[in-house]
Amino acid sequence: MSDEQQIRLRDGEARELARSSFEHPIVLEAGAGTGKTATLVARVLTWCLGPGWARAAEDLTISRGGDADARIFADEVAVRVADRIAAITFTERAAAEMKERIARGFAAVLRGEGIVGLELERFEEPLEILTVRAKHLLAVLDHFFVGTIHAFCRRLLAQYALPAGVHPGFVVDADEGMSNSLIEDVLADRLQEVYGDPGDENLLALAAMGWGPAEIVEALGELIRGGVPAEALAHDPYAPELVKQAASELAAPLEAFIGLAAGPLAEGKGNLNAARSVLEALGTLATRLANVSEAGELRDLALEVDVKRLREWGEGKLNKTESKALAGIEDEVQAAAAPLAARIRHLQSLDPDLLPRACVALRELLGNVQARLRAEGIETFAALLRDTRDLLAGDEVLRGHVRQRFDQLLVDEFQDTDPVQYEIIEYLALDGPSFERPGLFLIGDPKQSIYGWRGADLGAYARFIARVKDEGGEIHSLQVNFRSVPAILSEV
Incomplete structure (x- = not known):
């Protein structure tokens, strides 16, 4: 068997497990163009039409003492199946596309057709049962949660506002206009006190360094956007x-990069002086870090x-001799x-x-802003x-209750997740x-993270994957x- 055939065989096995294995957590690492969204959609349809439907029907039958009108029962099974799935992605556009593809998938099954990654022959149930289930599931599409992590959290907080300690009628400051306005109000209320006589020592010192009210407003906005609690500034x-x-x-990423590039650049021919200077500086940095x-x-x-120059290498911009x-x-x-360039630049x-x-100057102001946001x-x-x-985190009983509301949790573009989301x-x-x-x-591709600016942390990704493995995940x-791949394209 050729290498290409082995790759295709392993790839096919991974797709089938992703579609139909529900016993353990599954992480699917996949790049653009590999059909990852189609695989996720196939998994959703497989669950809903097969084991998910069976589980929901059994639960409802037990709750009714084994007696239910078949027609009404099917409607309620579909609702229960849909209500107990959450599919999360990280842009609203991707969420809309995913929901549309799920809808098209059910519509295809209703016509007796499969979709990419989902052949109806693989189901144990006969086609006439699958089409009936697809019809009922299509009718309850609004019960499926397919959305961003923020939309998911918004829904959860709305349902548990009291134990969460949030305003029961809270609104989301999507464009940051409300929080920016509050920041300006809080600073305006303190302006005379802060910059008057004697004034705030630290804020006056910041002003002498070029940090006036405009910079304070900007800094407070960054802290609010980053979710930094005021108490964090106490340290x-x-x-x-x-x-x-x-x-x-x-140390680790620095030494890894040096180990990767130092040898080839040292032995390379041509004018590599600039590249070698970068490696020399990195080497000095590496040897002195411990102290x-x-x-x-x-x-x-x-x-x-x-x-x-290091950042340019990270963008794939190598000159001819470096290449x-x-x-x-x-x-x-x-x-x-x-x-590595991002870390060093920081x-x-x-x-x-x-x-x-x-930190000292902003702590009280930030606390005032956050208190006003919560109160309003x-x-x-x-x-x-x-x-x-x-x-x-705060209530184990509530945590268990929330967990039991879902049968399936699916997360797309998982590499773009920050530590709080993990x-x-x-x-x-x-x-x-x-x-x-x-x-x-x-589903994630650690090589393709696009949201480093949002706090995506590939180190946290690796730690989370290790936790998944510890819990029996694959x-x-x-x-x-x-x-x-032209050879593949010709067969699709």
Whole structure:
């Protein structure tokens, strides 16, 4: 069997498991063009038409003492099946497309047709039963939750507003207009007190550094958008243990990149002086990291690195001599350089004079803004996530109740998840007794994260995958790309 045939065989097995295996959590790593959305849709349809329908019918039969009108019963089974599925993705556009494809899938089954990734012959049930079920499921499409993580959290908080401690009539500040207005109001109320005589020592010091009211408003907005609680500003952001932690977290990706690129660049021919200078600076940084405990020292070391060139490598921008020296490992260099450049660029921006004063000065203002937001029932996107996480974390009984409301939890584009979102999914699908947990299906491509600016953390991704494995989960991958393999395209 050729390598290509083996790849296609493993790919087919992964697709079948993703479609029809519901006993354990499944993570499907898949890039663009591999048919990942089609696979997710096929899984939803398989569950709804097969084991999900059977489970819902059994539960309803038990609740009715074994007696139910068949026609009404089918309607109620369909509602129960749909109500107990949540499919989460990270853009509203993707959610709308997914729901449309699920609807088209049920419509195809109603006509007696399969869809990509779903052959009706694979079902145990005869076609006439599948078409009846598809008809009822089509009629209750509005009961399926297919949406963003923020929409999911909004729905959950609305249902559990009291235990969550949120305003029962809360509104979501989607365009940030309400929170920005509140920030300006809070600062205006304090303006004379803060900048008058004697004034606030730290804010006056910030003003001397060029941080006036406009910059304070911008900083408060960033903190609100990031979901940073006011109490987090009570700690020294550059405490020695935190600086050591930052240095430690940089060590592994730094050494990995050096190990990957240093040899080929050292042995390469042609003018590679600029590239070698970058590697030399990275090497110096690597050897001195273990002894760093002050933010200023860490910043100065990072500033020795030409992060602009490193970022260009992360974007795949190699010159001819670099491409020749790195032939065969260009993709690996690009994948390693991008996150490393981002980390080093962050360290270069450390400001030991500004940030500690800013934390002290902003803490009270941020607390006032957050108190006003909560009192007026305004939820930012960050607050939706944080309040949902806190709701689930704070009450084990409630957490179990929420878990048992779902049979299947599906998450698309999982690599674009931030640590708070990981916690929410973990509480729902990997915590508590196994009989309470919904089935978990995740699709992600750690090489394709597009939301680093939103807090997506590939280290957190790896840790979450490890937790899935610990809970008996399976990791599979789709390797056949239908957009770029002509031999495959000709057969599809």
